[in-house]
Amino acid sequence: MRIVFAGTPEFAAVALDALLAGGFTVPLVLTQPDRPAGRGMKLQASPVKQRALAAGIPVTQPQGLRLDGKYAADAAAAREALQAAAPDLMVVAAYGLILPQWVLDLPAQGCLNIHASLLPRWRGAAPIHRAIEAGDAETGITIMQMDAGLDTGAMCVVERLAIRPDDTTATLHDRLAALGGRLIVEALEMAACGGLPHTPQPAEGVTYAHKIEKAEAAIDWTRPAAEIERRLRAFDPFPGGVATLAGEAVKVWRAEVVEGRGQPGEVIATGPVVACGEGALRLTELQRAGGKRGPAAAFLQSRPMAVGERFGAA
Incomplete structure (x- = not known):
């Protein structure tokens, strides 16, 4: 089978x-155009582009795929490249561009998407983050036959994965990525012999995993x-949790739920332990502005915290 691949991260x-x-x-x-990154904000190729070039695979990076849109010239060039590649099937994983109908129709067997949730739960851009934030006990990978809707296509292969109590988006991402790689190979092997199942998604249980915004970091x-603790894990590595202490921005990366009462944001015990609307959090990993993230003990050496001080919103 000839497989065109579309993905970015x-x-x-x-x-x-x-x-x-x-x-x-x-x-x-196909992958997203190179983006500025790092301290020098130099253009950097996506992880997918780096892998493709290392393997000697041609890469195309259209800014858009709509033939009647702002980037129509890019789309036309991409269509020419796709037609020349003559794919039997396209595999899509976190590409970052919506595929118009002409792309979905071009491969002989259509397009398969590797989606990091148990569809129809968490359709959309940030399924890993939102599953942790919501306190889901499990997630998984769905290999889906793409259609014109937002993650609405028929399910081909599904496998569940437990979410651990200490999972962050970073740790869960890595396990799901490995699972996605294994399942797409299995799906393509089934497709090659005509045995890939297609099960319509149920109408019940649909939720949307909206894109993570930097403003959501404010604690x-x-x-x-318990809710704040889940959000901290969901927003690790981006955008983290942010609060202020005596006017200074502080990033909170990890915390443990403990018993305690006080005014929300108030430091009620050494550790430090901070009161919330319900219960309290022992902050275990912190970062000062311009500093490195690390254990709370290291943070307190440079910025001691007294009982009675109060964190505010960022």
Whole structure:
């Protein structure tokens, strides 16, 4: 089978690695344009582009795929490259562009998407983050036949994965990426012999995983401690949790739910322990502005915290 691959971040790069290791022919890779990154804000290739170039695979990076849109010239060039690649099927993983109908129709067997949730729960951009934030006990990978809707296509292969009590988006991401790579290989092997199932998604249980916004980092101490703790894990590595202490911005990365009462945001015990709207949090990993994230003990050496001080919103 000739497989065109479309993806951008590390989650997708793991899947591309799995396809190449599985011996599939990948004549073309689509990925997002290079973006400024790092302190010098130099243009940086996506993880998928880096893997593709290392494997000698041609790469195309359209800014858009709508033939009648702002980037129509890019879309036309991408269509020419796709037609020349003559794919049997396209695999899509966290690509970052909506595929118009002409792309969905071009491969002989359509497009399969590697989605990091148990559809129809957590359709959309940030399923890993939102599953942790919501306190879900499990998530998984759904290999889906793409259609014109937002993650609405038929389910082909599904496998569940437990969410651990200490999982962050970073740790869960890595396990899901590995699972996605394994399942897409299995799905393509089934498709090659005509045995790939297609099960319509149920109408019940639909939720949307909206994109993570930087403003969500602000900690609302009036919320229950358990909820804040989940958000901290969901927003690690981005955007973290942010609060202020005597006017200084402080990043809170990790915390433990403990018993305690006080005014929301108030330091009620050494540790430090901070009161929330319900219960309290022992802050275990912190970061000062311009500093490195690390244990609370190291933070307190440079910035001691007295009982009675109060954190505010960022």
